[in-house]
Amino acid sequence: MRRLSRALSRAGDSKAKEAKEASTISIEKSPSPPPPTYHESAQAADDELRPSDVTAGFSKLQLGPSSESVPRPQECTAHLKLLECFYRLKQNIAGSEGLFGISSDFVAKLDEIASHALPDGGNNDNEILALLAEKRWQVYVSRAVSRFAEWRNALEPRYDYYTLARATMSKGQLLADRVEPEKAKPILFDAENLPPVDVLMVWHSYMLNPRAYLEDCAREGRMRLWHTPMPWQAIADAINSESFVYEVSKTGMIMFEEQTHLNWNNLEDSMETSFQCPHCHSTNSIPWTTCGRISKNDEDFQSEQVPSYVKDVTYEAVRAQLSTCDGLADSDFNAVCNSCANQVTHDSLRAGKFRSDLEKLLDGDVLMPGNILGKDGLPSRVGTTLDKTGYSLFAFPSKLMNAGLARQILTFNQGSELRMASIRDSIEEGILDRKLVSKARNTHGWTLNRSESLATRRMMSRYWENSSPFALDLVGAVVRQGSFVEKMHNIDWLHSPALPNTMSRLILKYVRFIGIISKHSKMAVPTLDVDLAWHTHQLNPSGYLQYTVAESRTFIDHDDKVAEAKLNDAFAETSKLYQKLYGEPYSECTCWYCEAVRESHTSTASRLFRSNNAMAAEELHDVPSDPKKSVHISAHNAVRPEGDKTYDMAVAQRLHDLERAYNKACQRADKKGKARPKRDDYYYSDAYGYPVYMPAYAPYVGAMAFTPVIYPVNPGCMALGVGAAGNCCAGTCGAAVAAGSCGSGSFGSCAAGMGGAGGVAGCGGGGGGGGCGGGGGGG
Template sequence: MSLNFKDGRSDLKRDSLMAEEQALPPSYSVQPPRQEAPEDLSARLARLDLRSSVKNGMNVSADQCTAHLKLLEAFNQLREDIGQIPGLFGIEDPIFENPETPDTHQHVQSPQALAKVRVAEKRWSVYVARAVARFEKWYSTCVPATMGGAPCNRLTGNQFCTVKGLDRVAYHGLPIKQLTLPDQLPPLDVLMVWHSYMLNPRCFFEDCFRYGKLDFFATALPWTAIDPYIDIVTFEFKPSVQAVENFETSTGLCWSNLNDGMEKTFSCPRCLSTISVPWTQGSLWTIANEMTPGNGFADGDFLAHCRVCDTKITHDYLRVLKFKADVQAFMSPSDTPLPGTLLNKDGQPGKLTVLGSPPESFFPNSLLNAGLSHRFLLLLDNPNVSMSDVRSIWEQGLTDKNLVHKAKGVRTRLLPKERLSIRRMMSRYWFNSSPFALDLAGAVIRQGSFVEKMHNIDWLHSPALKSTMERLVQKYQRFFTLMAENPGKVAVPTLDVDLAWHTHQLNPLEYYSYSDKMCYGKYIDHDDKIEETALSDAFTWTSKAYADKYGEPYSECTCWYCEAIRESHTSKLDRFFKPNKVQALEKLHGVEVPSDPLNSPHISAHNAVRDPESEAKQRVKAAELDKAYHKACAKAKKKGKPEPRRDDYFYYYAWGYPMYMPLYYPYGVPVVGGGGFYPADPCMVNTGAGSYGACAAGTCGGMAAAGGACGGGSGGCGGGCGGGGGCGGGGGCGGGGGGCGGGGGC
């Protein structure tokens, strides 16, 4: 298809997009008026209006959020079921001589509960790895490479550097009607991966652009097809017989993940012979109270040998091979640019200022053209090469002035945007050997925290479901306006806001259009890797900015953490200069507001990751919160109100078993899994100089290579085609403008 583009957007006034309703939305604690007869709570879930409805320029409705909650509950039920199947994938239940009774009064971790949790999590991690492989097959066979309904080849470097109008290419996709039909729905595990993929907007857009699948980008998750097949009582996903037949015929896979083979098959990269390896092998719970990593394909210590040429294959080697294949594809007639080199810091293809002169994001490809590709191809012939070796070659190339001059054609000094392009490109390979811009298995695992919290809050069974959904949609619109008006800041959502935000992102083209118009050409990302203390700092700013602008508390929760955050940005002068804010806080404490941090709509931290280099920062953050908490206690005591409770220990229920925690920090990383459970730990990064996954020397540092935002306005590298995004900051559920990580900076 021809790649000649014009901007087809209609010129909508910014004021109409940012209009706010005059009346304040009702509190979550306010119940709807009593009816003569109580409504059947389940029956409400079958009467959803899921037609497209634009209000105040935003296509997100309360019923769409409800449908999303139903799908999340289906995911939660699937996760619970898989984790509890005895012996699944050969992962046996731990055996104890003396079964114990959980005692939540003992301030120690129950070894038996810990063992059961770890075993269940390991089964789930293997299931998710298989689901990602199944999604990849469905993506390649059922998602056509089309744009505007016509066949479209992969993007070439020549097109990217010479065709005008590519900065508006997102608007030229048309929804794929076939994917919106009930009989074409994939299984629930494949839907789950598709869902998590869309919740990384820039990565999703980049892949659709690069692979010529822009019609897929224009296709929203088909609520009208999915929702009728989710049981309103059990939340089981029950598709049509025709959907099962169509999926199995088109992909060659079984409908059920568990009915597919127990081995992963692929070709040896050196001799092309077929290799079959178990999905998991040797992973079990030991008497030392730890899970052995295992050496199967879905395990952390994956290791296989080709029986023909004896090539040793590991996860790291597969990542190297992905990079090698991409370099060869760019240097061949197919001319496919490297991933991570197509979108600028604003999340869009850069405009061509001079015909034939590529945007800064294209810089890594220019270095390859200048001669760096020869060094890589010589290096990559060695079967013992690692991704750290690949990083070393990039570092050498960046310090070679002759090479840089040849690549740029002008001065040899590297621009910040060019350094960013190296970081962003490398993030597509660290911990990721898939053809996608991110590790989808890790994305699904991180989303699991949000899914579980939606289950715990249980809005689906609330009598105030409708008003709750309407309120959180309006609150999300305010949140987005806050980002648009504070382009250099970091905004982090609460769980209620995040539900609406996620729902919006599941209509990718509409979300792209809304972000583009609200933020003047910026595509706000939803970064799903943010260092946990940076997440809390950004949440503090968001809470203050929201309360100052709207005169209402941001987090409608009275747990110790939320009280400490509010206290940190509350002044005695507020009573004189911000009386509405003070009255709103008094009202919050005057009604029945949740105080349980596990069941409250406060900070959304499913994207939190831990960095061993940030231990000192974590201690400082804990001390700051402790100080603010004691101030909140003193204020409550002075007013004769109960102090916000903060136990010295806490029990977090994972997989139905109590997990002891010395103290619960809502912004922290979940404690369920660990590095040995997954091919790559989805909740841990290491930004130390020279460590695996860190930035190439001279390009950055910190969270950029792992997926967080990096620095104020330049964005980051990983999670969303740069982790950074939005109007000058790193966007995302934390990805932001200031520092390494953060929220939805605009």
């Protein structure tokens, strides 16, 4: 598939040369603070910070209880402080030579090999070093997710599962009662009981998937945790304002270790972990990764399998070796059970998770996941807003399993047939069985209606590409958040003298953003400043639910995966609506992409008559702007669909439209004697500690992992093609179901393709994470 972002690239030899020169610059120093993103003229003098005290804006935050319905400026500031802590943690872990046995000591030898193997005698060391650093971080995050699961279990060790009987007998009222803030008993955090930073990082990413987080907490009866907001005061106090190192008391460390039986420091835990065999349920030990065994032999890095047209032969050889590692955190995990001698892979672990949930349903009446909430994401009732679909129509998958399909799957999907594809086949056969469906529905009808089809896809979305106990793959969620974390570091609002005013401005912009979602049946996409406030709000789950339902009558989700082209279209529409409603440009940036988007919705007439919108857009050029540090579209959740020719054709048309709008902006700049909007044909990312040339620049490219093959689940792609992992169960999809309405509400890449690319970005996505009929956003 022709990549959307690569197609936008115009990188030539001169640009590559510039990139190579720039890569020699040390990235050890933090970038100097950029000028304030918002115009200084709008800033009150009282809000300015003294330039000599660069930590004054965030070193002594006062964050007591609040009755406000939206985030406070101090909370957004504390959030920025936490994100900078995460950024520096990532840089430290990724750059730790030899960590998890992943060493770069052979890079010098590769240079020697390359001088003989390659025509130009060159070798890109930074790409190889970044590749190895990325793998260290991926293993660290995998361990962090496992540690988070243990911590979560220790906080609320007793399960109070939400059962099918409870859901139907109370008509959803029980769940509605559990989310009422008046009945909440949140967990109180302070310096004595905060978790380690890696666990906190996973919790942070988990909460930024609001519907999935609520569903998991409700299904397992962990509502105390759900009612607990991010403890900003304790966190802000724990992070050093100069080094951004996370430090808690010795008492707090001991408490964590006693509760979880883990070490406080992720790196002090064992290099081995364990998994439960999905066949016989016995426990087996396995290394987290086997990447420390990468061969150092010269001949292994001159593989004949590397295509002759690939210049960076040694890089490709290292990448190929990393992709064959078979630890639990590796993409090619492969083990043989010590008890039953069955083969265990990532796919069989996912199938085993499905079987385990079937057993919980049969033995304890526990609802299958994916269908706790209604079509609008509501637990039956929030305040005066009702949604009765959750306890009735969405119980269908559990009823179908109880009607006999569960026994069939448990009986026949064993041994070599313990695969997600086999389970999908069984479900396809089940929904074509008239007697089985009629029994599940307790009626004579057997054809699945729209809601039942959606419910089936929502259930399956929890298993495709996900063997964890959570509704989504949290390793991928943390990796995708890394893109946003890096952008917040680059913008560096923390050290701006306009910090207080900037936080107030972005909260106002966020309130307007939610208003656009509430009043217009279009998917809304945030800019980076709006997304900071949006994320901060989601870190108070109960308050966020109450606010979004009151404003829009839906529980606005924060879609974790949105197709790049869909994000582009929705951003253009959001920009148009915002400028029309408020007379201000949405993205206060003058890069070529933002210029092209503004050009597409600023009419000739408005320019001719000097309308407020046109004049506001022109004024942006009066303030110098660095595109790398500007508030672009927020695209950390952008993913690239694979295997969909229709998507590729649509991408080509969007490229043509963007190109035409960009050319118009250039012509206008020429007429006014102004510089053309700069079109960057490349960009650098030092996400893993090394500046790497990326010939695929577009501001809406999200978490494009350098090396997707090292992940069990590629965090930057979703499969849509026929036959791809996660494709529809036949009979559960169709245009009516997959179309983007606010109520399509399933998580992100619903079965990575079940239901197609339609659905709701921000309302969970009825398929691959697409549109949003008035109830969500894609940031």
